Amino acid sequence: MTKMFRQYRIVANISVILVFVFSTLLVKAKEQASKQKADFNPGKIWHDNNGVHINAHGGGVLHHKGQYYWFGEHKIAGSEGNKAHVGVHVYSSSNLTSWKDAGIALKVSDDPSSDIVKGSVIERPKVVYNKQTGKFVMWFHLELKGQGYKAARTGVAVSDKPTGPYLFIKSLRPNAKTYPMNISKAEKQAVGLLLKGQELPETLASNIDNLAVLKVFARDFSGGQMARDMTVYVDKDDKAYQVYSSEENLTLHVSLLSDDYLSHTGIYTRLHPGGRNEAPAVAYHQGKYYLLTSGLSGWRPNPARQYVAEQIMGPWKKLSNPTTGVNAQNNFGPEKTFGGQSTFLLERYDQPGQFIAMFDIWRPKNAIDGRYIWLPVEFKNGAMFIKWQENWQLNAFE
């Protein structure tokens, strides 16, 4: 009897332990499933269809015929990964949440005389579709191999298919020998004198805001303006604009592209001279253009900025930092943009007016480990608001 009782107790205890273990595992599995079920998990590893962390940094998303295409910088491991060793990676998706690796859209070249030779810097690629020519056009920031960030050029490549292969056409510094639309009479006169190497009369100099910045503009007037961090935006009338950090990153330029999107037209404006904006992203919502940018601190995060305008060429009015909340993974809130830097404002084609703000968390010491922050944008009283969320669902758009 005692023996039977002992055996019974052992069985009972084992059952209790098993029930406990199974229920703990069940709870854990449920937690895991609910975590994985979230459409977006900002800051976390984001797997593609092969279970590999998506490699498309500083990216942009194109929508074409029911598919999204996410283009970005393909990074390799270590700090060497900040240079282009592979090219521009592209992923495709029909729902914005599961992404299929579609390969390398633009490959770096092995030819040492090519601007996009392996070891150059290719950043922030953005692809747009030109309805007139039927071509996909990719613009990007290019730094020539071995020159650090001195070259400050923009490059362009084309393809007949969204996923490529893209054919590199040229790199350049835009709008040489051309004055912007919004230059004042005094500024134009000053640039004229600076180009001749003449001193500016005090009366003229005192009429100019940010003379030091205008001197940088004048310095590059003949050879073309610097173009670093950039985006491309196609407007309602199919005209395309490139927005880029120019003048030693002190001023953004908004520049109209030709009808085939392959060159600059010389029609452009300077946006906030001396405003020190980088990482531009553009959206149009209910009659207004919105611009999301960062300040200048290299790979390190800083507070996001936003601007609003009635016309894409401006004038642009500065609003307050659009971000709120704190990323619990790194304790960064609006003062550091959750640890990220803006790269694109993505509009859902199936839900026009709903935008996702895309940011990069850079990991310059191991570039391939850079992370993505995608968050919904809320438009309220003529401003954008981007609230931190640990995870969120596409159907929970506010």
Ligand code: GAL
């Ligand atoms: C950041 C810029 C990046 C990259 C980096 C290099 O400010 O947004 O795209 O150029 O500087 O330090």
